[in-house]
Amino acid sequence: MTRRFALVVALVVLAGFTVAGLAQAAPPKDPIGVVTIKKGQPIHIAYWMVVAGPDASLGTDTKRGVEIAIQDQGGKLLGHPIKLSGQDEGCNAEGGQAAATKIASDPTVVAAIGSNCSSAARPGAPILWKAGIPTVSPSNTAPYLTDPKRGPEYDGYLRTAHNDKVQGAVAAQFAIKKLGVKTAATIHDGSVYAEQLQAVFAEEFKKLGGTITSQEAVAPTDTDMRPVLTKIATQKPQFIYYPIFIAAAGHITRQVKEVAGLEQTYLMSADGSFSPDFYKAAGEAAVGMFHSSPDFSAFAAGYKGFLDKHQKKYGEKPIAPFHAHGYDAALMVFKAIEKVAVKEGETLYIPRKALRDALYATKGLKGLTGTLTCDPYGDCADPRIAVYQQTAENIKKLVNPESPFWKPY
């Protein structure tokens, strides 16, 4: 009997403490949920980027941008250390889904940075948002992701990369106004990124008075591009636009000169293959071809300091075009967390819905890529796209060209 009594007393006392504890903490209310971070625990941010396989340079580059942003914060935010964990999204839909599911299953994740490839974001972003995790992408450029018709499941999605409505148009203007070509063919690889980019290009090219001879497609794993190039050659376009990824773009670049009738054709790709890895894949065949990419010379003043830190930390120059966007994505997340986090004693509360709203409310944030202001659909970039030409010099050294060849502005 006394034992049972003791048990009851213990339970009552315990319950009392719990109630007292709750009353004291009073966490903020949030329709989705609140992340509680106790004293000494880290603020957990997850990246999902392509850090393995043939397109790994793209993900490694943005990941380094995020790491430098954390370093600039001194590794701490609001007195808590910042923890960065990551998943490989593989640059495809399945990989994006798997990476997002894995991140979504971890309740400590406050926000995510990624994905790199639009194909991965398409299934991945809704999975994260279902778990209340907003994600800021440093390099997705497919127009669909921030389209007004994209649907509420993408409400947690934002990006610091440019929308390809801009990039595709710049490529078309360059072809017509600078090179003076009249006919062009496009090749995509079935990815969301490439398919939409070449569609924007084709539309703008036709609007400016050019003719699209054919819009072809390959698989990203294809190696023998000669047949499809022969098919393109039957209509003798002056310009071939293939905004695809490194491996396939490398095969096309090498093989295009081997196909009769395409020896003099201008070649142009986009930021997805604007990387030293691509120069390795394409070799000397890439000399003279064009790439559209963010204009590094138009970046903010802080970019130079960033490059120095990058060189010091990783011993090389950035290996793909989106490191600064990665940095800015992390910066946006930090600012938004600072804005909405509630500190009660030693404990930090981060309301999820409020965090998402704060991200969308980003306005006039001075990042490396320019001044970031988010529109109601999550496009936050300050896009300045320029065209670069590859020279024998930079291909040999395996570095990106220094200054743009042509700017639309």
Place this chain on the structure above:
Amino acid sequence: MPAGRQGPAGVLRHDRSRVRLRARLFCKRRPAPPRGDHFASKDTDAMARPTRSRLTPTDIVMWTIGAILIALILWGSIATLARGAYSLDHWVDFTIFGLAQGSIYALIAMGYTMVYGVLRMINFAHSEVFMSGPYTAYYVSAYFHRSGLLETQPVLSMAMVFLVSMATSTLIAYLLELIAYRPLRTAPRLVPLITAIGASFFLQYVFRGLYGSGFQAYPVIKALEGPMHLGPVRVLKFQLVVIFAAALLMLALYQFTQRTRLGRALRSVSEDKEAAALMGVDVDRMISMTFMIGGAAAGAAGVLYAIMFKQVHFFMGFIPGLKAFTAAVLGGIGNIPGAMLGGIFLGLVESIGPSLFLDGLGITAPYQLKDAIAFTMLVLVLIFRPTGILGERLAVKKA
């Protein structure tokens, strides 16, 4: 008779072999009766009747599908040719591209078909055997490139690259058999299959660990670059080299299995392991040999692949491996000339097919459907010839 038609009947198969045994016992002097002979008992009768005399609904559906596909192909081809978008030169180009790609498939397919012939298993790790050679030999070629030997002595240095690649692939294939398959030789059929898939992943990630997750590009060999003219036909030099090298290797391999003592021993093992062992053939050694020959062919195919496409990475074997396996089935698995034919057929279909069949049907971006066409062709061949173009060459006992 394809395995699918035997139904769930381990029991039935058992029955049948007993039936055949009975048949053999009773009719010693006569040649073995065809399958489905009158000795078959009532319950196995339906199954054992010759294919020609029965027409099941499945057959009708299959033949209809086949007929529709053929009609579509013919229609598409005629429409394409009538439009005249491609000149004769283009078709010649397509054919040469297809031949070059096809000969690589054929060389890889050799490994699949020989292993199947001997062990009745699909060696899914063969694509990694294929990858290991050229990926390793890349470092040799890069060294020669840096030291300038590739420029001054292209033949000698390429011979070294070939040697290293073939040696690596051979070694990997040998170890694969020794470690992954030999202990499981008596296990049920599905076990080695799963092991093969496991070994495939294992090898992929071993090489990822060794050489990194990025990819490497073979140096350009100046002597092999650029087009040359064979009469009116314009070919790229390296395609010529690829086609000839592959043809030479396949011929050598075929002669080896047909003409040499070792080749005969190999064939005897594939015919009947127990009998071969009784005749004094070292079965284990012959099986190792099969894997090693397949590995050497894959290693050579790997360098040819690298000459054609330059890029190598740890995942490079997957797609060519899959295609080569398809080629082996297409030609009749277990059959060496079949694998050669299947590979070249597949390469040609992939190269010519999209333009020829789909362009006329008004399908945009036909090359995205390259693989779909290749596998449609496989379906088509298997509908009309369930055992592949040249037929499976298996000892009756094991079929």
